[in-house]
Amino acid sequence: MKNTATRDKLIDSGAQLISQQGYNATGINAVLKTCGVPKGSFYHYFSSKEDFGLAVIERFAASYDETLMALLEDNDTPPLERLKRYFAAGREHMHECDHATGCLIGNLGQELSGQSDTFRDALNLVFQRWEQRFVRCLEDAQTRGDIATHSPPEALASFILTGWEGAILRAKTLKSVEPMEHFEKILFQQVLVPSS
């Protein structure tokens, strides 16, 4: 399995379609059609649709984790500013996709975690990795005295991730980033504040 170009094409098309329509609504044939790959190749690289779905998750998570790291662990920028940039990037992406796709991991978490434990575990790990990035950024902010809250950074990180995911979901049904703006505003006005 040296030639990964075909495999990559499949995963790219799959990620795109699954982002738009969800996992169950995306057929393998549709993926094959959009990238012009025959079925024989698909089952050469993946043992099943589930296997393929996990590969899509893995790849998305890896690529997303890179941008997350670049944003949240940029030590030249104050930690709260890094968070703001992260939110701004999310809002921008939401505009770009016309409020249609949102967050692939969030989508699949909603759709599949009740359907398959394998998927649930994989998605849970991705979320936990993201949370760790938030934790580190929040710890930075706490040691610098930028935030005064005594809440443990783990709880804050969970709060931020869930709030943001929920805001993305709401933005999708509302077709507007307004819920994301509300979340960010209240978060920085009342939760991540310097003096208690």
Added chain:
Amino acid sequence: MKNTATRDKLIDSGAQLISQQGYNATGINAVLKTCGVPKGSFYHYFSSKEDFGLAVIERFAASYDETLMALLEDNDTPPLERLKRYFAAGREHMHECDHATGCLIGNLGQELSGQSDTFRDALNLVFQRWEQRFVRCLEDAQTRGDIATHSPPEALASFILTGWEGAILRAKTLKSVEPMEHFEKILFQQVLVPSS
């Protein structure tokens, strides 16, 4: 269409299955099997699966709105206490379903708002109705001086609803209500506080 017993059975079974597996993963035949209704009856009451799905949403929303009203507009209870009871009820439900179903409207919002505008509109309306209930409860709290925040109650309501929905999503993938507890704790410790 006088006899609504069969129709109700279909909607009940549909709501249950869709809650567990999602809309796309739930086949009409599966619904028919679980409630022992023949296909002829299904298409007598509903013109299509989409029509059926909308009926399921409508019914769930109506029934849920009743409990929401009972909890959030109980004037014998302080507004913040009402909110706490709402969150407690949500956590309890999450335990009961073994962290598997979560919120039907949230699930469908994630799965379908990119797939069909009809569904998106219906789900958006439900969310907006819920937000209105929160707004009224928060206004109560503000006029009583229970919360000091100057944020408009509409923004706070959006913040609470999205945060809660996100926490439910995270609870599903984590199989634990911990994210819901984190959300509630930080919300009452740092956002809905009496003295600024």
Added chain:
DNA sequence: CCTAAAGTAGACCAGTCAGTCTATTGCTTT
């Protein structure tokens, strides 16, 4: 009591699903 409509019943349809199968092509190693 008869007629018409409401509702029940399930066989059936075309299309699609994930997945299998065999055949062929291209590349690498010996």
Added chain:
DNA sequence: AAAGCAATAGACTGACTGGTCTACTTTAGG
């Protein structure tokens, strides 16, 4: 050059999808 494997290619399968069709049973109204 030959052998062997990676990869391509797509026809094909059985199961299942949402939806249609016709026949039958029950109920309601005149």
